[in-house]
Amino acid sequence: MNNQALFEKLDQTVELLSLKLAELIRLSSIDNPESANDNIDSGSMNSGMLEAQDSNIAIATTSMTMVYGQTMQLIRGVQDLLVMTRGMREMWLLNQIPDQDKQNDNARSINHEELASLLNTCMQEIIGEPPSL
Amino acid sequence: MPQPEYIQERLQQLESIDLTLCKMLQEASQVVFTFSELKRGNYQLKPQFQAHIQTFYSDLDSVNENLRNEIKHLDENIGTRLLPINNVNKKAIGLDDDKLLEQIELLKNVLNVDENIDIDVDMDASKE
Amino acid sequence: MDDQQNADQKMGINLALDPNLINLTLYNHPTATPLSGSNTSTTEPTTAPATTTTVTDANALASSTIVNNGQSMVKNPYEVYGQMPLSQLIPLILQERGQGFKFVDLSEELLAQEIANDKQRTQLSNTNPQDEHTNDNVNNTEVQPQEQQQEEESNNPDLMDIDMENEPEQQSQLPLNDTSLNTISKENQNENSATEAVGATQNPTLTIPETSLTQEQFIKIRKEMVDNINIAMNETSLSLDFVSLLLSSVRENNANSSMSTFLKKNVPTGTLNSDKVPHVPKQKDELTQLEISNRGWKLKSLNDSRLILKENYNKLNNSLTIEHSFWKKLSNHINSNDIIFKLRDKSTGQRSLGIKYGYEDSGSTYKMDRGVAILRTNPTTGKLELKPFSTSKNTKMSSSSSSSNDTIKGLEKFIRIRIFTKIESEDDYILSGESFSDIESRSGNKNANDYSNNDDSISDEDEDIRAQIENLKKFIIEKELMYQLKKECSHLLSYGVTVENENRIVIELPNEKFEIELLSFDDNSLTNHDRDAPKINDKRANLILITLRMLLVVMFKKNLRNKLLSSKVNKSLNIEKEILLIRPILGSIRHSNYKMLLKKIMKSYVLDIVPESTLEESTLPSSTEHIQDHGNTHQMDRHIVKLTKDITAFDHILNIAKTLFQISLPNKGRITIILESTNYCNAVVNIKYVSQDNTTTFDSNFAEFKEVEEFLHFIISEYVKERN
Numbered sequence: 015m016n017n018q019a020l021f022e023k024l025d026q027t028v029e030l031l032s033l034k035l036a037e038l039i040r041l042s043s044i045d046n047p048e049s050a051n052d053n054i055d056s057g058s059m060n061s062g063m064l065e066a067q068d069s070n071i072a073i074a075t076t077s078m079t080m081v082y083g084q085t086m087q088l089i090r091g092v093q094d095l096l097v098m099t100r101g102m103r104e105m106w107l108l109n110q111i112p113d114q115d116k117q118n119d120n121a122r123s124i125n126h127e128e129l130a131s132l133l134n135t136c137m138q139e140i141i142g143e144p145p146s147l
Numbered sequence: 148m149p150q151p152e153y154i155q156e157r158l159q160q161l162e163s164i165d166l167t168l169c170k171m172l173q174e175a176s177q178v179v180f181t182f183s184e185l186k187r188g189n190y191q192l193k194p195q196f197q198a199h200i201q202t203f204y205s206d207l208d209s210v211n212e213n214l215r216n217e218i219k220h221l222d223e224n225i226g227t228r229l230l231p232i233n234n235v236n237k238k239a240i241g242l243d244d245d246k247l248l249e250q251i252e253l254l255k256n257v258l259n260v261d262e263n264i265d266i267d268v269d270m271d272a273s274k275e
Numbered sequence: 276m277d278d279q280q281n282a283d284q285k286m287g288i289n290l291a292l293d294p295n296l297i298n299l300t301l302y303n304h305p306t307a308t309p310l311s312g313s314n315t316s317t318t319e320p321t322t323a324p325a326t327t328t329t330v331t332d333a334n335a336l337a338s339s340t341i342v343n344n345g346q347s348m349v350k351n352p353y354e355v356y357g358q359m360p361l362s363q364l365i366p367l368i369l370q371e372r373g374q375g376f377k378f379v380d381l382s383e384e385l386l387a388q389e390i391a392n393d394k395q396r397t398q399l400s401n402t403n404p405q406d407e408h409t410n411d412n413v414n415n416t417e418v419q420p421q422e423q424q425q426e427e428e429s430n431n432p433d434l435m436d437i438d439m440e441n442e443p444e445q446q447s448q449l450p451l452n453d454t455s456l457n458t459i460s461k462e463n464q465n466e467n468s469a470t471e472a473v474g475a476t477q478n479p480t481l482t483i484p485e486t487s488l489t490q491e492q493f494i495k496i497r498k499e500m501v502d503n504i505n506i507a508m509n510e511t512s513l514s515l516d517f518v519s520l521l522l523s524s525v526r527e528n529n530a531n532s533s534m535s536t537f538l539k540k541n542v543p544t545g546t547l548n549s550d551k552v553p554h555v556p557k558q559k560d561e562l563t564q565l566e567i568s569n570r571g572w573k574l575k576s577l578n579d580s581r582l583i584l585k586e587n588y589n590k591l592n593n594s595l596t597i598e599h600s601f602w603k604k605l606s607n608h609i610n611s612n613d614i615i616f617k618l619r620d621k622s623t624g625q626r627s628l629g630i631k632y633g634y635e636d637s638g639s640t641y642k643m644d645r646g647v648a649i650l651r652t653n654p655t656t657g658k659l660e661l662k663p664f665s666t667s668k669n670t671k672m673s674s675s676s677s678s679s680n681d682t683i684k685g686l687e688k689f690i691r692i693r694i695f696t697k698i699e700s701e702d703d704y705i706l707s708g709e710s711f712s713d714i715e716s717r718s719g720n721k722n723a724n725d726y727s728n729n730d731d732s733i734s735d736e737d738e739d740i741r742a743q744i745e746n747l748k749k750f751i752i753e754k755e756l757m758y759q760l761k762k763e764c765s766h767l768l769s770y771g772v773t774v775e776n777e778n779r780i781v782i783e784l785p786n787e788k789f790e791i792e793l794l795s796f797d798d799n800s801l802t803n804h805d806r807d808a809p810k811i812n813d814k815r816a817n818l819i820l821i822t823l824r825m826l827l828v829v830m831f832k833k834n835l836r837n838k839l840l841s842s843k844v845n846k847s848l849n850i851e852k853e854i855l856l857i858r859p860i861l862g863s864i865r866h867s868n869y870k871m872l873l874k875k876i877m878k879s880y881v882l883d884i885v886p887e888s889t890l891e892e893s894t895l896p897s898s899t900e901h902i903q904d905h906g907n908t909h910q911m912d913r914h915i916v917k918l919t920k921d922i923t924a925f926d927h928i929l930n931i932a933k934t935l936f937q938i939s940l941p942n943k944g945r946i947t948i949i950l951e952s953t954n955y956c957n958a959v960v961n962i963k964y965v966s967q968d969n970t971t972t973f974d975s976n977f978a979e980f981k982e983v984e985e986f987l988h989f990i991i992s993e994y995v996k997e998r999n
Binding site for chain 2: 128
Binding site: 150154155158162165166169170172173175176179180182183186187240241242243244245246247250251253254257258 | 570573574577578580581582584585587588591592595598599602603606607609610612634636637638748752814817818821824825828831832835921
């Protein structure tokens with residue numbers, strides 16, 4: 015269920031990224047046909063062309079903010095995916111199931127008899143023969 | 148105490164995904180650059196422009212595929228290698244045994260090693 | 276255009292804003308018959324007279340439904356007749372029925388009959404609808420005023436009729452074939468009459484559907500149609516309003532007549548105006564100017580975009596490099612048993628990873644330091660390092676992140692035990708033994724690295740973080756040990772144990788004293804005589820230290836077992852029972868001292884006096900505590916079994932020492948003396964005298980050795996010596 019969300023996020027972001035670049039290019043070239051037209055018959059200007067010119071400026075300014083927006087979204091998308099990989103890294107390292115049992119069973123078992131006798135000698139030593147002065 | 152190979156591999160994969168993702172931004176900036184050059188009339192940059200677009204999308208594709216794979220790997224390992232829920236508190240258990248074993252070792256050393264030195268020390272001490 | 280508008284207005288479209296129409300109820304309900312209403316006023320002049328004649332009176336009464344020109348677009352019989360008082364309704368009915376009809380004659384049977392006839396007629400009209408339905412309609416209108424229920428009933432055919440009537444003109448709007456519609460509406464009517472018309476009987480012949488169109492479908496289609504008509508009407512009336520308002524500044528009267536009342540009420544007339552703006556064509560150079568600036572903007576925005584992308588690429592690339600190296604290091608040094616979690620570094624406010632090294636989950640109850648460190652990259656060396664994270668205030672005080680070494684140093688403390696031996700002649704103590712710290716060496720190296728050159732430490736960087744973790748683990752144990760020791764000491768004052776200061780405990784014994792100290796590595800006493808010649812009691816000091824640590828671990832294990840055995844967690848330890856660190860050691864030493872004293876007494880009062888008497892000494896297993904029972908009852912849990920085994924290994928130290936002396940007196944029975952160190956530190960001596968014939972003569976306990984002396988003397992002199 016958790017990973018389903020990851021898949022969805024991935025799909026979304028990949029789609030977003032693929033769209034954004036195209037959008038970016040499209041936005042900055044949106045006036046191409048008209049301006050090309052302009053260049054060809056620059057002599058004959060009618061009112062229709064003039065309107066187009068006026069709106070060209072509008073498009074230019076809006077497209078500027080749009081291009082900025084698309085760029086930021088592109089970056090955001092990449093960052094989102096980076097956050098995703100980071101999250102996965104954290105999963106791998108922080109959520110590992112400890113294999114305590116394996117260790118416990120092998121080398122970690124305590125030899126109780128040995129320990130008891132060690133402790134015995136240890137206490138003997140500590141008590142010692144108090145130096146008789 | 149490095150991580151097991153499998154996990155190292157996963158981390159390596161994630162790292163390369165990261166790098167590809169990052170590279171995509173570079174490609175995008177190249178795309179934009181060549182495009183603006185095209186608009187300036189520098190038409191011989193057209194192949195580069197197309198190449199950068201190509202790379203961008205193939206990078207995107209590979210990121211998509213690899214990341215998808217990694218999610219699958221993650222999925223497969225939940226429950227076996229990984230804890231199912233994000234915020235299960237792992238317990239630092241067994242540290243008591245660690246300490247005990249460590250001290251037992253130490254105790255053995257002190258008891259044995261000193262056996263030899265003891266004589267010298269006694270000699271020294273008796274002189275005092 | 277104005278004329279057109281006026282014409283439209285005169286056609287009556289302006290009435291579309293009639294609130295009754297906008298809020299049309301769309302289902303077969305007696306209160307709403309929108310289609311019939313709208314159609315009567317616009318497209319169907321034949322029915323209109325029939326309805327209007329009967330309704331005019333009612334209209335005058337129910338004025339709410341009447342709009343300015345006097346004709347309601349909605350012919351809603353219920354609304355008209357339903358609210359009419361009987362005094363008005365009855366004359367109306369009489370009028371409808373014609374002269375000579377008495378209201379008393381109007382019976383349920385008669386009405387039922389009429390309905391049946393009505394239905395038969397409509398059925399007939401099915402077969403040739405075009406001819407019949409006008410009749411039908413007339414009939415209906417005649418029936419209408421009879422009673423409420425019937426109004427409803429007659430209403431429906433009415434609606435159906437309109438559909439039919441519209442058909443020639445509105446075929447494109449109504450794609451349904453008329454017969455199907457017809458039957459459906461009849462079915463509809465039928466059903467309604469069954470449910471709502473109280474006096475009506477159902478005509479069974481009408482229940483068979485003739486086409487596949489269900490009632491729901493019909494209702495749905497009709498609803499759609501009505502919706503569309505409504506939308507269209509609303510839109511036209513809105514645009515009419517708009518044009519009227521625009522017009523009102525020029526020709527106010529004309530405009531007023533076509534403006535809706537709502538608009539008139541809320542917007543003053545003549546407030547909307549329009550002008551034609553003359554279009555001035557731009558100059559050619561102006562245009563090229565625009566074109567150039569346009570391109571300039573585009574190129575600039577592209578350039579900006581490129582720069583943003585580039586900048587972000589560089590930024591991300593850098594942080595990725597740092598991240599990757601961090602994770603790589605982490606993955607090299609961290610294993611699955613480490614507890615790593617996300618936390619926020621309080622000093623820097625950054626998100627970071629913490630590692631838990633404390634013993635909290637392994638039975639420790641120490642709350643002063645939870646044993647958490649932040650994993651971070653040292654900004655200067657670029658190495659991974661641990662910075663102990665603590666919630667207490669002192670770390671907040673020294674929040675400057677660069678000086679983390681200092682805070683670490685504050686935490687780097689270890690316990691040193693020194694043994695001083697008393698020089699009897701001078702009444703002074705001489706240092707005779709000192710424990711070494713197993714942490715000291717490593718940490719010493721580490722410190723050296725920190726101070727001198729970083730080049731050396733790079734080689735062991737792989738081990739570094741691991742070593743740091745291990746060291747932190749050791750430090751926290753030392754700290755807790757001191758903490759618990761101090762707690763225990765508060766109860767041992769009467770046995771020569773004193774807490775000299777926060778970091779020092781002194782245990783005084785007859786011939787020597789132990790000093791337990793918590794020291795930091797830069798303590799002066801360390802540098803002064805760093806590597807002295809080994810001393811006689813070094814080993815003992817070390818053993819004491821190790822034993823103390825082990826006993827702390829045993830405390831942990833007991834806590835763990837208690838937690839497993841009883842779900843309830845007791846937070847604070849019972850000092851008497853649960854903190855057993857010094858007492859087992861002190862108790863053993865004291866016991867041994869008591870033993871010697873007792874032996875001396877026995878020697879001078881028994882052995883030296885009674886010839887051929889022999890002494891046998893043996894250690895008695897002390898009465899084992901309640902812990903054992905727990906172990907048995909819960910043997911199923913392997914963790915508990917393991918913990919119990921671990922703890923049992925310490926029984927010899929933990930249990931109260933008990934020594935049995937048996938003195939056999941030749942031919943005179945025997946004396947049994949049991950020395951038990953109750954409470955670890957006290958001594959109770961039990962003396963039994965068993966005579967030759969196995970009768971126990973004495974069995975008494977003594978807490979004073981003077982009494983023991985006297986008693987032994989008494990036994991010997993009274994029972995052993997006398998008979999001798």
